Amino acid sequence: MDIAEAKDFYLARFASIEQGLADDGRSWTSEIRRAAIARFAALGFPTTRDEEWRYTNIAPIVKLPFSRGGSEEDGLTGERIGRLDLRNLAENQLVFINGHFSSELSCLGRLPNGVMAGSLAAAMSNSKAKIEPHWARYADYNGHGFVALNTALMEDGAFLFLPQGTVVEAPIHLLFIATAPDEATVSHPRSLIVMDRGSQATVVESYPGFERAVYFTNAVTEIVVGESAVLDHYKVQLESERAFHIATHQVHLERGGNFSSHSIALGGALARNDVNVALDGEGGDCTLNGLYVTTGQQHVDNHTRIDHLKPRCTSRELYKGIMGGKSKGVFNGKIYVHKAAEKTDARQTNKNLLLSEEAWIDTKPQLEIYNNDVKCSHGSTIGQLDQDALFYLRSRGIESRAAIALLTRGFVSDITGRIKSAPVTGWLEKIFAPKIEVITADKGKL
Amino acid sequence: MLIIKNLHARAADSEILRGIDLTVKTGEVHAVMGPNGSGKSTLAHILAGREGYEVTAGEVIYEGKDLLQMAPEERAREGIFLAFQYPVEIPGVSTTYFLKAALNSVRKHRGLAELDAMDFLALVKEKMKLVEMEQGLLNRPINEGFSGGEKKRNEIFQMALLDPKLAILDETDSGLDIDALRIVAGGVNGLRSKERAMIVITHYQRLLDYIVPDYVHVLSDGRIVKSGDKQLALELEERGYAWLEGQVQSS
Ligand SMILES: Nc1ncnc2c1ncn2[C@@H]1O[C@H](COP(=O)(O)OP(=O)(O)O)[C@@H](O)[C@H]1O
Ligand SMILES: [Mg+2]
Numbered sequence: 075m076d077i078a079e080a081k082d083f084y085l086a087r088f089a090s091i092e093q094g095l096a097d098d099g100r101s102w103t104s105e106i107r108r109a110a111i112a113r114f115a116a117l118g119f120p121t122t123r124d125e126e127w128r129y130t131n132i133a134p135i136v137k138l139p140f141s142r143g144g145s146e147e148d149g150l151t152g153e154r155i156g157r158l159d160l161r162n163l164a165e166n167q168l169v170f171i172n173g174h175f176s177s178e179l180s181c182l183g184r185l186p187n188g189v190m191a192g193s194l195a196a197a198m199s200n201s202k203a204k205i206e207p208h209w210a211r212y213a214d215y216n217g218h219g220f221v222a223l224n225t226a227l228m229e230d231g232a233f234l235f236l237p238q239g240t241v242v243e244a245p246i247h248l249l250f251i252a253t254a255p256d257e258a259t260v261s262h263p264r265s266l267i268v269m270d271r272g273s274q275a276t277v278v279e280s281y282p283g284f285e286r287a288v289y290f291t292n293a294v295t296e297i298v299v300g301e302s303a304v305l306d307h308y309k310v311q312l313e314s315e316r317a318f319h320i321a322t323h324q325v326h327l328e329r330g331g332n333f334s335s336h337s338i339a340l341g342g343a344l345a346r347n348d349v350n351v352a353l354d355g356e357g358g359d360c361t362l363n364g365l366y367v368t369t370g371q372q373h374v375d376n377h378t379r380i381d382h383l384k385p386r387c388t389s390r391e392l393y394k395g396i397m398g399g400k401s402k403g404v405f406n407g408k409i410y411v412h413k414a415a416e417k418t419d420a421r422q423t424n425k426n427l428l429l430s431e432e433a434w435i436d437t438k439p440q441l442e443i444y445n446n447d448v449k450c451s452h453g454s455t456i457g458q459l460d461q462d463a464l465f466y467l468r469s470r471g472i473e474s475r476a477a478i479a480l481l482t483r484g485f486v487s488d489i490t491g492r493i494k495s496a497p498v499t500g501w502l503e504k505i506f507a508p509k510i511e512v513i514t515a516d517k518g519k520l
Numbered sequence: 521m522l523i524i525k526n527l528h529a530r531a532a533d534s535e536i537l538r539g540i541d542l543t544v545k546t547g548e549v550h551a552v553m554g555p556n557g558s559g560k561s562t563l564a565h566i567l568a569g570r571e572g573y574e575v576t577a578g579e580v581i582y583e584g585k586d587l588l589q590m591a592p593e594e595r596a597r598e599g600i601f602l603a604f605q606y607p608v609e610i611p612g613v614s615t616t617y618f619l620k621a622a623l624n625s626v627r628k629h630r631g632l633a634e635l636d637a638m639d640f641l642a643l644v645k646e647k648m649k650l651v652e653m654e655q656g657l658l659n660r661p662i663n664e665g666f667s668g669g670e671k672k673r674n675e676i677f678q679m680a681l682l683d684p685k686l687a688i689l690d691e692t693d694s695g696l697d698i699d700a701l702r703i704v705a706g707g708v709n710g711l712r713s714k715e716r717a718m719i720v721i722t723h724y725q726r727l728l729d730y731i732v733p734d735y736v737h738v739l740s741d742g743r744i745v746k747s748g749d750k751q752l753a754l755e756l757e758e759r760g761y762a763w764l765e766g767q768v769q770s771s
Contacts, residue, residue: 461571462608466662469568470622470678471596471629480621484612484661 080136081118085111087142088226099199102206110215110225117219129404129436130346130375135318140290143172143252143259163247163278163497168192168232170250172289173261175230183244188237191246194266195230204235208268212296212352213324220320224294228264231295236273236303245276245308245495252281252317254289265295269303269331276306276495281321283314283341293321299331301355306334308498312505313341315370322348329355329384336493337393338502339366339374340509346375353380353387353415364393365489368401368433369512375404380422382415382448391422394489396482397433398513408440409450416447424454427485429478429513475514482510521546521717522567522587522686527578529566536562538742539578544686547714551728551753552721554739555761560721561605563739564690567719568602569595582686596622597629599685603675603692605721610662615674618662619644619681626682647680651707668695676707687711688719693727705730725757738764 075083088111095101119136120127168191169179175193182191190197190204198205215222232248250263267277281291291313299305313319319342325333339345351360366374380389395403405424426435439452459481467477483506490506493499522544529537536559544550554560566573567580569592580587587595610618623643624634635643648655651673663671672692679687689708693701708731712718720731728736728750736752737744738761745764746752756764 460608460610463610465568465570465592466604466608466610467613467618467622468592469570469596469602470618470682471593471625472618472621473593473625474591476621476625477593480613480618481610484610487612487661 075137075139077119077136081115083139084223084227085115091227091229098195099202100195102202103198103209106210107226110210110222113216114219114222114226117222119219126377126406129406130344130373132320132344132346134344135290135320138258138288138290140258140260143174143254143261143289145171145174145176163245163501165244166191166242166246168246168248170230170232170248170263172252172254172259173230173250173263185242186240189240189242190233190235192233193230194233194264197233204268205233205266208296208298209266210296212298212326213294213322218322218348220292221294221322224262224264224292228262228294231264231266231293233265234267234275234277236269236275238270239272240270241274242276245278245497248277248279250279250281250291250293252283252287252289252291252313254283254287258288258290260290260292263291263293265293267295267297267305269297269299269305271301272303273300274304276308276498278308278310278498280310280312281319281341282312283317285314286316287314288316289314290318291321293319295321295323297323297325297333299325299327299333301328302330303328304332306494308336308493308495309338309347310502310505311339311341311345311347313345315341315372316343317341318343319345319347321346323350325349325351325360327351327353327355327358327360330357331355332359334361334494335363336489337362337364337376339364339376340505342372342374344373346377348377348379350379351381351389352383353389354383356384356386358384358387360387360389361492362389362391362393363489363492364391364405365486366393366395366403367486367509367513368395368397368399368403369509370399370401372399372401374401376406378407380409380420382409382411382418382420385415386417387415388419389421392489393424394486395424395426395435396429396485396513397426397435398429400430400432402433403435405435405437405454406440407438407452408442409452411441411443411445411448411450413444416445418445418448418450420448420450422452425485426454426456427482428456428458429482478514479510482513521583523581525579525581527563527566527580528576529562529573530576531562531573535576536573536742537566540739540742540744542737542744544717544719546685546717548735549712549718549720549731549733551733551736551750552719552739553723553725553736553753553756556723558739559742560739561690564602564605564688564719564721567688568592568600593625596682597626601679601682601684601687603672603679603687603689605690605694607663607671607675609664609666611664613662615660615662616658619658619678622678623681644681647677650680650710651676652703653677669697669700672696672700672704673707676704676711680707680711685715686717686719688721690721691723692720693722693724701727702730725753728753740764
């Protein structure tokens with residue numbers, strides 16, 4: 075397909091989706107969806123002429139006529155799920171297959187009264203009052219073609235609601251599995267997390283896919299962190315090495331809210347991850363940690379934007395990348411301090427490690443400040459493996475590959491060290507190990 | 521144990537070693553002295569397998585094998601240990617994890633079983649005592665934020681742990697105050713044995729008051745210009761390196 079054909083393809087898809095909405099009580103979403111698809115029709119797909127997409131060419135995504143992925147658990151045997159090794163997080167788990175909620179595979183432990191956790195599509199039908207004030211109010215379908223597409227075409231995703239003062243101890247795992255057994259499929263998972271005043275939770279969103287499967291995940295998650303609420307969020311992107319992944323996390327923080335995030339990108343042929351945070355109440359606090367590890371021909375783009383809208387908010391951002399093989403990383407982080415945001419305290423750091431001659435990183439930290447009474451800093455570094463350190467380890471008998479693995483793990487240890495949830499740490503340790511294997515092998519080939 | 525023959529080496533565009541001959545037998549302690557820039561560390565690095573140097577002539581035979589063909593980790597497993605002049609700080613890599621990996625790889629090569637956590641810790645504690653090293657350092661990343669003295673102790677402690685056949689100590693005395701020097705030298709002396717050879721590189725004679733060598737060699741401008749016994753070190757201390765630089769020219 076060329077770009078015009080691809081656009082028509084998605085516009086036609088919208089027409090068929092819209093008919094279904096009326097039948098199950100979701101017709102109230104039509105108006106926004108229509109606005110979103112109109113914006114998509116106007117915006118089209120971004121190109122590298124667009125400043126926000128300068129380093130990422132999405133042409134490969136446009137070319138493929140992805141079909142709509144089914145909800146059947148085709149090929150999703152227990153063994154295959156087992157391979158993903160998610161047992162650590164199985165206590166509260168919402169499972170989505172190609173974007174469709176699977177109640178059979180999902181399970182929830184004991185949750186406090188009033189906590190809602192389940193399918194967003196169902197909640198749109200049954201709990202409109204909870205959804206309508208928030209859904210599509212934060213993620214900007216006017217400016218971002220893929221967000222517009224998701225808003226218009228979304229079928230399902232997770233909905234979490236924590237009433238005032240509730241605390242959920244065990245992590246809630248939102249698991250988006252792509253199966254794509256035979257043909258290339260697309261899904262537009264759409265999630266909404268609403269944390270009411272003083273509530274507290276840990277949420278893990280993961281996107282695993284099966285080896286060599288070709289598909290496209292276009293995800294959007296909107297998050298509202300209410301007054302003094304605390305959310306510890308993890309996004310783990312583990313798509314197949316041939317998959318496409320585009321995702322936006324749009325976070326809205328109210329007074330004294332605390333949002334801490336880890337965005338970990340290990341998979342995908344072409345992946346783009348946007349995290350946007352609006353600090354929209356006094357004294358809000360956000361910590362964005364990011365880790366991207368790329369091998370082979372992977373391309374992983376991380377965009378973050380933190381808007382300091384109100385006084386006395388703090389933001390801390392640390393993104394680290396390791397690129398091996400012929401892979402390419404992008405970091406584009408913007409901190410925007412608005413006029414009203416006095417006493418802002420913002421720090422942003424991006425550090426990159428290139429493990430091969432052909433690996434590449436484009437890094438672009440940006441700071442825009444419209445208030446004088448602030449403390450802000452940013453910086454980025456690009457480096458190679460420290461040869462003195464490598465020699466030191468080898469001179470003690472440690473084999474070259476093991477030494478490289480130690481150093482790369484050391485490089486990311488401040489990111490992994492900040493993971494607060496023990497089950498998440500344990501799980502990540504497991505999924506990180508094979509990636510490190512690949513990256514040291516990549517390096518070994520040089 | 522170690523035979524260095526006519527070793528020439530260069531880095532970038534400059535010739536650093538210009539024909540080194542040195543034979544070290546099991547149980548011997550050789551001191552290598554010389555002014556700054558004479559090539560002492562280069563020699564140590566080449567013996568340990570550091571990349572970035574080009575050997576342009578000569579050979580190094582270690583226990584009958586061509587040492588220069590071996591990877592650094594192989595050399596370590598075969599019993600070579602270098603105590604670095606400037607031990608590198610490695611942020612994010614736990615000292616304990618590193619020591620365990622190093623020890624187990626060396627043990628495996630020697631046909632010994634890997635140590636379990638308990639035995640490992642017991643061994644580590646025992647060896648740390650040798651150089652009066654604080655146990656808290658184990659919880660820190662490798663050498664990160666260690667004082668100069670702590671780094672040097674850490675080197676000798678690692679040597680004790682890995683139990684090498686040939687230890688090369690590169691200016692282990694530099695940057696140590698007299699108390700620390702005594703402790704570190706005490707540790708080294710504790711490791712002297714009939715089964716182990718040592719090459720002790722130093723700029724000053726001071727260290728050799730504590731670690732008394734069997735032989736002393738003076739390196740100048742990439743060549744050994746004089747060899748002798750411990751008296752040579754004393755003589756050098758008195759007369760300075762300039763005395764020997766004159767000799768190079770006359771020879
Ligand atoms: N990797 C290198 N590249 C270029 N020059 C080097 C390198 N290593 C050492 N040299 C040079 O070789 C000479 C000897 O250095 P070194 O072996 O460190 O001496 P010493 O340890 O005796 O002080 C010095 O002039 C130094 O600048
Ligand atoms: Mg030196």
